[in-house]
Amino acid sequence: xxxxxxxxxxxxxxxxxxxxxxxxxxxxxxxxxxxxxxxxxxxxxxxxxxxxxxxxxxxxxxxxxxxxxxxxxxxxxxxxxxxxxxxxxxxxxxxxxxxxxxxxxxxxxxxxxxxxxxxxxxxxxxxxxxxxxxxxxxxxxxxxxxxxxxxxxxxxxxxxxxxxxxxxxxxxxxxxxxxxxxxxxxxxxxxxxxxxxxxxxxxxxxxxxxxxxxxxxxxxxxxxxxxxxxxxxxxxxxxxxxxxxxxxxxxxxxxxx
Amino acid sequence: xxxxxxxxxxxxxxxxxxxxxxxxxxxxxxxxxxxxxxxxxxxxxxxxxxxxxxxxxxxxxxxxxxxxxxxxxxxxxxxxxxxxxxxxxxxxxxxxxxxxxxxxxxxxxxxxxxxxxxxxxxxxxxxxxxxxxxxxxxxxxxxxxxxxxxxxxxxxxxxxxxxxxxxxxxxxxxxxxxxxxxxxxxxxxxxxxxxxxxxxxxxxxxxxxxxxxxxxxxxxxxxxxxxxxxxxxxxxxxxxxxxxxxxxxxxxxxxxxxxxxxxxxxxxxxxxxxxxxxxxxxxxxxxxxxxxxxxxxxxxxxxxxxxxxxxxxxxxxxxxxxxxxxxxxxxxxxxxxxxxxxxxxxxxxxxxxxxxxxxxxxxxxxxxxxxxxxxxxxxxxxxxxxxxxxxxxxxxxxxxxxxxxxxxxxxxxxxxxxxxxxxxxxxxxxxxxxxxxxxxxx
Numbered sequence: 272x273x274x275x276x277x278x279x280x281x282x283x284x285x286x287x288x289x290x291x292x293x294x295x296x297x298x299x300x301x302x303x304x305x306x307x308x309x310x311x312x313x314x315x316x317x318x319x320x321x322x323x324x325x326x327x328x329x330x331x332x333x334x335x336x337x338x339x340x341x342x343x344x345x346x347x348x349x350x351x352x353x354x355x356x357x358x359x360x361x362x363x364x365x366x367x368x369x370x371x372x373x374x375x376x377x378x379x380x381x382x383x384x385x386x387x388x389x390x391x392x393x394x395x396x397x398x399x400x401x402x403x404x405x406x407x408x409x410x411x412x413x414x415x416x417x418x419x420x421x422x423x424x425x426x427x428x429x430x431x432x433x434x435x436x437x438x439x440x441x442x443x444x445x446x447x448x449x450x451x452x453x454x455x456x457x458x459x460x461x462x463x464x465x466x467x468x469x470x471x472x473x474x475x476x477x478x479x480x481x482x483x484x485x486x487x488x489x490x491x492x493x494x495x496x497x498x499x500x501x502x503x504x505x506x507x508x509x510x511x512x513x514x515x516x517x518x519x520x521x522x523x524x525x526x527x528x
Numbered sequence: 529x530x531x532x533x534x535x536x537x538x539x540x541x542x543x544x545x546x547x548x549x550x551x552x553x554x555x556x557x558x559x560x561x562x563x564x565x566x567x568x569x570x571x572x573x574x575x576x577x578x579x580x581x582x583x584x585x586x587x588x589x590x591x592x593x594x595x596x597x598x599x600x601x602x603x604x605x606x607x608x609x610x611x612x613x614x615x616x617x618x619x620x621x622x623x624x625x626x627x628x629x630x631x632x633x634x635x636x637x638x639x640x641x642x643x644x645x646x647x648x649x650x651x652x653x654x655x656x657x658x659x660x661x662x663x664x665x666x667x668x669x670x671x672x673x674x675x676x677x678x679x680x681x682x683x684x685x686x687x688x689x690x691x692x693x694x695x696x697x698x699x700x701x702x703x704x705x706x707x708x709x710x711x712x713x714x715x716x717x718x719x720x721x722x723x724x725x726x727x728x729x730x731x732x733x734x735x736x737x738x739x740x741x742x743x744x745x746x747x748x749x750x751x752x753x754x755x756x757x758x759x760x761x762x763x764x765x766x767x768x769x770x771x772x773x774x775x776x777x778x779x780x781x782x783x784x785x786x787x788x789x790x791x792x793x794x795x796x797x798x799x800x801x802x803x804x805x806x807x808x809x810x811x812x813x814x815x816x817x818x819x820x821x822x823x824x825x826x827x828x829x830x831x832x833x834x835x836x837x838x839x840x841x842x843x844x845x846x847x848x849x850x851x852x853x854x855x856x857x858x859x860x861x862x863x864x865x866x867x868x869x870x871x872x873x874x875x876x877x878x879x880x881x882x883x884x885x886x887x888x889x890x891x892x893x894x895x896x897x898x899x900x901x902x903x904x905x906x907x908x909x910x911x912x913x914x915x916x917x918x919x920x921x922x923x924x925x926x927x928x929x930x931x932x933x934x935x936x937x938x939x940x941x942x943x944x945x946x947x948x949x950x951x952x953x954x955x956x957x958x959x960x961x962x963x964x965x966x967x968x969x970x
Binding site: 322323324335336337339343344345346347348349351352421423426427429430496497498499500501 | 636757
């Protein structure tokens with residue numbers, strides 16, 4: 272990758288706004304570099320990295336072993352993982368719903384279909400309407416692996432393209448529940464999440480995410496096929512610089528440095 | 529009074545005039561909203577039904593690849609491991625080397641897989657198996673049916689990904705067709721100990737991939753592997769140790785083996801009648817290693833190697849394992865060894881340079897000079913071969929790749945007094961092969 276060339280970035284929808292801000296800022300200071308950012312989901316980004324159709328993959332989950340194997344087979348590399356930001360995965364409900372906190376076990380039971388009525392968790396006698404992400408999304412995979420502990424989502428969950436769509440749906444559905452990046456959570460109510468019955472519930476605030484009190488946190492990653500060099504290395508170094516990390520805070524995520 | 533009433537009446541008129549249409553509009557709007565809401569709910573129900581159907585369909589994964597190639601051999605009618613022997617008088621050919629279609633119904637913990645191969649020779653079954661993974665740790669899985677033998681590295685490395693057009697002579701000889709009927713247990717995980725150590729092993733018929741069992745023994749095939757990623761150093765070292773422990777049934781009373789006590793290396797025969805339907809060991813020991821290293825900005829490099837040694841029961845004319853179609857065929861026992869070393873260098877995104885060297889000594893008890901000595905009974909199946917492969921792969925896009933490859937095949941030179949079928953091997957026979965291949969994969 273030489274200066275004057277285009278750097279393509281593809282992947283996580285959660286990260287797409289952050290990635291666009293990074294690109295805009297960087298290009299304004301480096302007019303000789305063009306950065307093209309697209310979303311599509313972490314899985315799509317990783318596939319593009321393996322297929323050679325993107326230079327950098329944004330992912331809101333770590334690469335799977337099987338995906339690393341594919342990189343190894345095609346490029347003889349392990350891929351390079353760069354932790355670029357930290358995120359709290361928020362659980363949203365409609366503002367009018369009189370439920371303010373849930374334990375991780377309750378969230379798991381709701382999303383696996385074991386709890387189907389709000390009255391079972393202290394809410395009104397109404398069916399819980401599940402909203403979630405599509406399975407090419409890193410958020411979908413992260414939530415499944417870490418909150419549902421690998422169990423399948425309930426078949427009644429409505430899969431939506433992008434966290435913004437989940438927020439929008441929950442905002443209009445007074446019995447809806449959704450999950451997604453905290454940065455998208457404006458206009459709807461975040462639930463306090465408790466690790467278990469005996470611990471207090473925490474909001475996905477910067478402080479709670481930083482100090483580890485909020486239980487659903489994750490890193491946001493950049494992946495490259497090989498060790499970055501040239502213009503791509505300079506761009507990634509900038510993302511990890513104080514300026515790049517300041518952008519992370521401005522967009523609503525949390526810096527790693 | 530009159531002056532006060534007139535404006536009031538006028539105001540009432542105005543209010544009525546405005547409110548009547550407004551009430552009508554509100555009613556209409558409410559009705560329209562109700563209709564839209566109904567339509568939305570209907571669409572939502574339809575979408576949920578469709579989602580159920582789409583989710584079910586997403587479990588069916590269809591993939592495949594087709595390899596079309598043009599080959600030129602050094603001389604007409606040569607025997608070749610570069611995609612099969614050339615017909616008599618033929619030194620160049622077009623062929624569809626592989627035309628695979630694979631259907632996989634992936635239900636997360638359970639899988640159903642069928643793969644067929646469509647070429648100019650017809651349609652053949654490659655894979656037909658089911659796989660069940662335990663749901664608790666997601667570490668152990670059981671597979672049954674026709675699938676790759678769990679031995680070494682090169683067998684399970686897909687032909688669509690392999691950089692050289694063919695597997696090494698060693699694997700083509702020991703494991704023709706790669707597949708086998710049987711059942712295996714696999715231990716492999718994304719996390720914990722089994723992310724570094726893995727095991728696959730099971731029992732198989734020990735005949736050919738789709739052939740029916742022809743003896744009462746089941747052969748054990750297994751590999752204990754390791755994967756050591758050194759992420760910071762851009763280095764990975766993978767490898768494993770493999771075992772094949774099986775038996776073949778002698779359908780004659782003749783059992784040939786090399787006379788270890790004689791200075792003249794040749795076969796001696798044991799013709800006890802008890803040899804008939806006797807069981808002869810087929811045992812292979814293997815070790816394999818793969819080293820991956822990133823060399824920025826050129827690209828990743830890989831060095832792969834495998835070594836296998838053991839005892840192979842064959843026939844007089846063939847060092848492939850003993851599985852004769854005709855009755856009363858004697859068994860020839862051979863100690864063998866073989867290995868290959870392969871270097872792949874990615875150059876940028878699209879190009880790969882390949883160097884491969886493989887050796888098969890099908891009878892390690894004898895040397896080239898022993899073959900063809902007057903009065904001895906060694907055959908062409910005892911000749912050692914080595915092959916140097918040089919190639920270039922160009923990835924046109926994520927579906928299409930071109931492969932240019934040259935196999936420089938070298939045979940052990942036999943005794944100068946050799947005659948008959950061994951006579952041509954007094955020199956290096958002209959059996960090098962050039963391959964130009966294009967592959968489409970989806």
